[in-house]
Amino acid sequence: MQITTPDIGVDKAVVAEILVKVGDHIAENDSIVLLESDKASVEVPSSASGIVKAILVNLGDDVKEGIALIELESEGAVQTASEAPANETTAEKVSSESIQDTVSESEPETAIAAATESAEIEVKVPDIGVEKALVAEILVNVGDQIDVEQSVVLVESDKASVEVPSPVAGEVLSIAVKAGDSVKEGVLLLTVKSTTAAKSQAAPAKAEALTQTPVAEKKQVPAQPQSTAALTAKMDSIDKLNDEQKAANAKVYAGPAVRQLARELGVLLAEVKASGEHGRIVKDDVFAYVKTRLNASQNTTSTTVAPAASGLPPLPDFSAFGGGEIKTMTRLQQVSVPQLSLNNFIPQVTQFDLADITNLEAWRGELKDDFKKQGIGLTILAFIAKAVAHLLKDEPYFASHLADDQKSVVLRNEIHMGIAVATPDGLTVPVLRNPDQKSIKQIAQELAELSQKARDKKLSPKDLQGANFTITSLGSIGGTAFTPLVNWPQVAILGISPATMQPVWNGKDFDPRLMLPLSLSYDHRVINGADAARFTRKLTILLKDIRNILL
Template sequence: MEIKAPDLGVDSADVSEILVKVGDSIEKEQSLLVLESAKASVEVPSPASGVIKAIAIRQGQSVKQGDVLFELEGDTAEQPAPNENSNVDESDQVAPAQQMATEQDESASESGIKDVKVPDLGVDEADVSEILVRVGDSIAKDQSLIVLESAKASVEVPSPVSGTVKEIKLKTGQKVKQGMVILSLEHSEANATANNPEPDAKTQQQTAQPDAPVTQLQNSTQASAYPQESIQLGNPTHTPAQDQVQGQSLNAEQIKANSEVYAGPAVRQLARQLGVVLAQVTPSGANQRILKEDVFAFVKQTLGTDKVATSGQHAVLASNGLPALPDFEKFGGSTLQPMSRLQQVSVPQLSLNNYIPQVTQFDQADITELENWRNTLKADYRKQNISLTILAFIVKAVAYLLKKESYFNSHLADDQKAIVVRNEIHLGIAVATQDGLTVPVLRNPDTLSIQDIAIQLGKLSQKARDKKLKPQELQGASFTITSLGSIGGTAFTPLVNWPQVAILGISPASMQPVWSGQDFKPRLMLPLSLSYDHRVINGADAARFTHALSEILSDIRRVLL
């Protein structure tokens, strides 16, 4: 029997963990692998019992509906088709988020206070893992309100309308059932009317149903700044075999202890990458769940940073591994201001820079002629509603250079004995939004014209600001460009976005007197800041890279020809 990927609810999802190996005898409904999207982490169960004969996928691979996952030898029961349920009418198979929105559309058409309720969970009850909003928050339609966890999935429940949170009626750790009130929302008639159109099926969330052979993943409308390591919510179901993925060497006692640890797939993956035995980590999450911050704290403690003396005593470490903050009351007091959801998601990814020996190479490019040429083209492009920015030319130049200097388009292998060179170029383009920095990915810019690059940059930037980026538009970058634009500054040190090995920072260009050999001439100079992982890239290579980029930008014909 071929076991295939079910209807994922999104175009594709990543294989986070493979829970079995060839030769394993498995039972019906036993979890086979973990799939992750931007907002959910679920396990796919086996439709029958038998023996694993072949594994057709690998960890980290993106899969879509219908892809063959495993070959199973054993029971001859047919594998149900995705979403098949002979006892349930097709009209009854509505995603929980869509069902919730349908049930509440009638009340949403009136202005006033609205109770948002728990949708059909597909199970008797689930735990409230996280509450993502506060009283007084202004929220948009489809913005996530809470995170619910069942035995094999964790999903975020979206709001059916926009409005202001007036009262939260659940608490973290509470068990909830369908129909229980999550919160009270004050909304306007205008908001309700605008938000009543039928939701697109691909943007609906569906909780996993443990009794069914197929589990769906929800799609994401929220952008994460760092998709490669976006936070995935935990799953208490875990098998010891998972701790041996990627060659982690654990003894039998450690494997047994790890199997009893409450941690999500992304946390376990991070622990393996850092060589951490999760059973030794102190959890800080709800229900004794280990978070990424706990792993980072453990690593710092291991390095000796936990022994920080304060007034002759050892300071208590916060979850980030740093000493706990002092009491500010005797210095005038303080006010707690929560970070945005996007900022919170970014913290674990940014913390990975503690483990990267990073260096920054600075240079300048003379873009006087390039800017003059761009100014002659801008009017014609504007008539086509295309914004021709200097970034489009920089992207084209970087893509051209990455084809020649492939080690800048690579990753350090897990064993740190080789580099993984990417076959294609996918550039992360940092975009500043009201909620923070997000990094959509521009695919294969080396194959695009400057006009096509300008069009794609405009679309990605607008979708980022509108929070309409899809998960796949935030994944797979091999190199990143971040620009201060017209904000100001002369240079900065951008942080390498692991697992990438380099990032290019662009500061605002300025007119400077440049010696020509006979006199000083005014030239438009563009500051470049290339940060790189020194384990992969040597300083001389970085200097050659920025110098070559400067030459290309000074005469873009090098690329166009």
């Protein structure tokens, strides 16, 4: 039976990911292929259950409605096919035994077979310390021979990655989960045909059979693929990682088994192209990298580096100028590179202004002690977020998005404000929900909570999604002004530099005023320069006297 592409709402799409492998047991409605068009990503479900016999498409193929994706064989047909030879063999054995009168010699073999068939062990999720986790990587395949305590599945929560070991040795009969599944304690992971249990049950019978049989038939264990074995042998000549390189590998998104493999093969994970979900490096990526290095020309002297950013040539060779060393960026920095690169396609302009916050700072000073007693830190950012949210109601284009057709604008119904937070690993931007509907106290409290979660690495994906305007602040770091980058798909971002006391002319003389530098960067395709100047001017008025919000 062939599973074909259903009506996905577009003329054609690209095969972005194949979610099953040959030999997988799948149920009806299990996702088999991820298709991607310029408008959406769609997971195609299977219309029937069975075993994947063949995959008929490759990554990157263009497909449309009716194109065959996989070939499926019903489980009933597989069982019937597998039983037929067994029955035939049994019939032949019985016939042979009746002719040769060797029934007594066949009894031990029957005992061994029965014991092996009965030793199918279900491997389930143990107590991993959290209520649920995601299957990040499946470390074995159907048909693999595994040992006791060998890791079979890598599960990951927001707190840790855990490799689940097999309690028995044997052959993997089936895998019940796939990458991305949510699992908890007791969920079935895979079924193993246990050789240890079978051997222990059939030991006496097997011993007797061996005394009567000149040559015992050995069960063949699938050997390690030749390519992998060859790679491992060749990599023995490469220096293993030092402590600094191990520390660098620890910052790359990969499971413990992959890190161990990298240590054994002397691979810097920062140089490996990831193919796993969310940029995770899997074992196949490491082997592919090693194979590429081994197949490279022997006279090539240039260092293998990660692919250069779009439009930029590879780095030159610095060996003639003192050389250098590779320092791995944090995972947060690595994840940010593709997003920041999108800024190359935005015609960005920055509007600068100064806001007089003398009176606002005085009022904050009066309130902060009372807030502190309630466990709330009151910063100037809470007032700025409230003022900006109020202004965005009057200036909705600053919280909009340029539509895909480049001819229209998507105006959002709600305000969700990204607030940039500096962490030891880099900058992250959690989202403050509906600040226009909240009080200064509520905003201050939520800002503190989001900042703490960011520093503790406890932000959920939802905490980082949906913003349509961003505020980023240098706080007390220093500087007089800067040009923040618009965070696509947003069209504007407000940068705040440290406030300083400055002399301001009042018409007769100079007054000392606390002035706050503002930097509004915007997408010039959506926002005109005059509109940006008007926006910052309105914001300075609101910050000079926050009571204007009430009008």
